[in-house]
Amino acid sequence: MAKDYYDILGVAKNASDDDIKRAFRKLAHQYHPDKTGGNDTKFKEINQAYQTLSDAEKRKKYDQFGAGYEQMGGGGFGSGGFGAGFDPNSWAGAGMGDLGEMFGDMFGGGARRREPQRGRHIEMDVHVTFVEAAFGVEKDLRVYKTMTCEECGGTGAEKGSKRIECSQCAGSGQVRKVQQTILGNFQTVGACPRCDGKGSAPEKECHACHGNGITKGERELRVQIPAGIADGETLRMYGEGEAAPHGGRSGDLYLNVRVKRDARFERNGSDVHSEAEITVATAALGGEIAVDTIDGAVDLKIPAGTQPGTAFRLRGKGIPHLRRSGRGDHIVQIIVRIPKKLSKEQRKMLEGWEDF
Ligand SMILES: [Zn+2]
Ligand SMILES: [Zn+2]
Secondary structure (H helix, E strand, C coil), X not given: CCCCHHHHHCCCCCCCHHHHHHHHHHHHHHXXXXXXXXXHHHHHHHHHHHHHHCCHHHHHHXXXXXXXXXXXXXXXXCCCCCCCCCCXXXXXXXXXXXXXXXXXXXXXXXXXXXXXXXXXXXXXXXXXXXXXXXXXXXXEEEEEEEEECCCCXXXXXXXXXXXXXXXXXXXXXXXXXXXXXXXXXXXXXXXXXXXXXXCEEECCECCCCCCCCEEEEEEEEEEEECCCCCCCCEEEECCCXXXXXXXXXXXXXXXXXXXXXXXXXXXXXXXXXXXXXXXXXXXXXXXXXXXXXXXXXXXXXXCCCCCCCCEEEECCCCCECCCCCCECCEEEEEEEECCCCCCHHHHHHHHCCCCC
């Protein structure tokens, strides 16, 4: 579970805006990474909590839905969302303010170069059948996303164009600006938006991507779904998310595996459960029946005198273990079909059974 924003700031749920501001100031000073006893992780946490709780609209949503709603909104996802436990710091554009840079100046840390922007993560569902999930399957997916521009290979430069000093930052890669914050006015240093901190830019921008190094399009992706995967499990495909502008690191692709129901089978861990109907005669006299398993039909011997509800175990006919060898079992529960209509003759025969 993600930590509660109120707990992080150490304020009550009904804390006033002033209380929140005060708590944030105190903690931000205490944990700033450039100070002795500072803590980068903690500082980010505090910043993140403050970003949400200091904004009336965001706070209201947080109170209602909890953390994670930010990712689900405008993040370019379909349904779902990653929910609690997802690391928001790895999220491009997750609302981390530039407080780090601001404090960098304040505490003498100097200007720090911002990491190049990272591409967004993508989340999508992939549907497989019960049997495909059991044995694994290769799926071809179509992903509509931001990709590295093929024309320029992500450099943003028109073919044959050389790189020249960026005109906006005069080659420094940085721009200064004055920022008004709750702690007063600060001069902050940020990466130059024109060259993304590189200091140089192509003389002539690529016509296909207008110098960003990225284009939107559809990509086909072949994915290996591992044997033994269960409904609701997520596969992470490193670097298969959206490409980042100016050659930054791509995001990841998260695949939520959705296993379709199979009327014949029920899964319990690595075991498969099913039911098989037999006649009264087979139950009493014994016999052989065909049982559907994920391997196909398998013969099963029914011993004479089998009782309704008896379960037989077919060893090794269950689901292959995920990421290790071996398989679970298939368990068949026997249902004895009691006839509803009887001929005169059959009735007579059964009446002879009364004493059994
Ligand atoms: Zn291009
Ligand atoms: Zn620049």
